[in-house]
Amino acid sequence: MNRVYIKTYGCQMNQRDSEQVACDLRSRGYSIVQHEEDADVVLLNTCSVRDQAEQKAIGKAGHLARRKRENPNFVLGILGCMAQNRGSELLDRLPDLDLVAGTQKFHRVPDHLDNLIASMNAQGPRPTSILDLEEELDSQNAINSHKAGERQVSAFVSIMQGCNMKCTFCIVPKTRGPERARPIAHIIQEVETLVANGTREVTLLGQIVTSYGRREIPFIDKKSPFVQLLEQLNEIDGLERIRFTSPHPRGFKEDLVEAYGRLDKLCEYAHLPVQSGSDRILKAMNRPYSVDRYMQLVRDLRAVQPDMYFSTDIIVGFPGETDQDFQMTCDMFEEIGFDMAFIFKYSPRSGTPAAELHDDVPKTVKEERNQILLKILEKQSRRRNASLVGTIQEILVECPARKGEGMFMGRTRGFRKVIFPASQRLIGEMVDVEIEESSVTTLKGRLSLTGVDTGMAVAT
Numbered sequence: 001m002n003r004v005y006i007k008t009y010g011c012q013m014n015q016r017d018s019e020q021v022a023c024d025l026r027s028r029g030y031s032i033v034q035h036e037e038d039a040d041v042v043l044l045n046t047c048s049v050r051d052q053a054e055q056k057a058i059g060k061a062g063h064l065a066r067r068k069r070e071n072p073n074f075v076l077g078i079l080g081c082m083a084q085n086r087g088s089e090l091l092d093r094l095p096d097l098d099l100v101a102g103t104q105k106f107h108r109v110p111d112h113l114d115n116l117i118a119s120m121n122a123q124g125p126r127p128t129s130i131l132d133l134e135e136e137l138d139s140q141n142a143i144n145s146h147k148a149g150e151r152q153v154s155a156f157v158s159i160m161q162g163c164n165m166k167c168t169f170c171i172v173p174k175t176r177g178p179e180r181a182r183p184i185a186h187i188i189q190e191v192e193t194l195v196a197n198g199t200r201e202v203t204l205l206g207q208i209v210t211s212y213g214r215r216e217i218p219f220i221d222k223k224s225p226f227v228q229l230l231e232q233l234n235e236i237d238g239l240e241r242i243r244f245t246s247p248h249p250r251g252f253k254e255d256l257v258e259a260y261g262r263l264d265k266l267c268e269y270a271h272l273p274v275q276s277g278s279d280r281i282l283k284a285m286n287r288p289y290s291v292d293r294y295m296q297l298v299r300d301l302r303a304v305q306p307d308m309y310f311s312t313d314i315i316v317g318f319p320g321e322t323d324q325d326f327q328m329t330c331d332m333f334e335e336i337g338f339d340m341a342f343i344f345k346y347s348p349r350s351g352t353p354a355a356e357l358h359d360d361v362p363k364t365v366k367e368e369r370n371q372i373l374l375k376i377l378e379k380q381s382r383r384r385n386a387s388l389v390g391t392i393q394e395i396l397v398e399c400p401a402r403k404g405e406g407m408f409m410g411r412t413r414g415f416r417k418v419i420f421p422a423s424q425r426l427i428g429e430m431v432d433v434e435i436e437e438s439s440v441t442t443l444k445g446r447l448s449l450t451g452v453d454t455g456m457a458v459a460t
């Protein structure tokens with residue numbers, strides 16, 4: 001009764017939350033299995049950002065409920081955003097659920113499973129639990145919660161929860177609650193522990209990381225709490241790279257832009273969600289910046305880091321988006337030359353202000369706009385990757401490549417994926433790789449023999 005499978009939907013934040021639940025469960029004697037069919041307990045860590053994601057998880061839970069009817073000892077739980085968003089309504093729809101735990105109650109999952117299994121063993125009544133959904137940020141618990149016994153060359157570190165913005169399309173403020181920051185000291189302690197166990201790169205996570213600590217932590221020398229955190233992380237010996245997601249363009253004030261020029265571990269890659277290239281639509285989305293301001297920010301970042309890579313989020317087909325609005329998005333998209341983008345076709349999320357608007361852009365038009373942007377993105381990504389052929393890039397070696405004997409995968413500071421022949425002992429090392437080939441998504445190369453210990457036998 002102690003084999004648990006956790007299926008994660010959605011974003012990196014959810015992946016990080018699942019890691020934490022897995023670690024908590026392991027420390028209670030549960031084992032985490034890689035295949036659903038080997039498990040006695042299946043937990044679905046869900047996403048509510050789009051209706052499709054919720055429907056997928058509900059469909060999966062309905063399917064698993066059939067297994068439960070065949071095997072009464074099988075345990076099924078729903079965690080995360082959908083649990084937070086829908087709460088007890090889920091039990092009406094899925095009466096076979098044993099556990100519903102919102103985004104702030106992940107750490108209580110082991111207690112509930114212990115109780116549930118104890119009552120099943122005693123053949124007592126089987127409790128169905130909704131762990132109350134109100135806020136609670138369990139910061140200290142995160143420090144030792146990374147995958148036990150596994151070296152993570154690159155690790156996610158959650159620095160805050162929630163969001164106080166009110167983007168009209170977004171359900172996140174409802175599912176994750178208001179902004180709460182972990183103390184800087186706890187985050188530093190967590191990263192130092194990770195680095196001692198072999199981590200070389202961290203990605204700081206939060207729904208709006210650039211707002212980190214703005215209520216709890218004072219500005220010092222005009223530097224925001226987020227920049228103070230970056231500065232302290234930059235001082236950690238053995239940590240090589242710092243990334244973060246998701247920021248808000250509004251959070252990129254002078255202190256953060258300037259940090260890109262002076263913090264050597266802060267990678268020259270910014271995920272800057274723009275959402276639309278039309279001021280009219282940005283206003284309807286309640287995004288507090290103009291396209292001009294956003295473009296200026298991109299220029300400012302390029303002024304301190306000419307090699308900056310940019311990725312973004314775009315929503316196509318927001319209510320009222322005309323051909324002209326969309327054309328403005330295309331123009332901006334090409335002018336900035338995004339290297340990566342997550343493009344979403346708008347769908348209303350109940351409980352958000354935009355759901356009250358008439359969803360007037362036909363599905364076919366949304367799909368067409370989606371395809372147009374994807375084509376532009378493909379062209380831009382191909383061009384950027386091709387420009388790297390013949391250069392030598394600093395790569396953090398992450399793991400064996402999925403395909404190819406003796407091939408390994410790593411990333412550039414600009415987050416481009418590179419495949420090259422190497423050896424196991426280079427995992428976690430920084431190496432120089434000469435780029436020889438490129439495609440839209442991947443670069444291929446070979447270790448550069450100048451000035452680095454390649455860990456490879458060289459035939460003479």
Ligand code: SF4
Nearest residue numbers: 163165167170172207
């Ligand atoms: S800033 Fe991001 S998380 Fe917050 S409401 Fe807007 S889209 Fe949602």
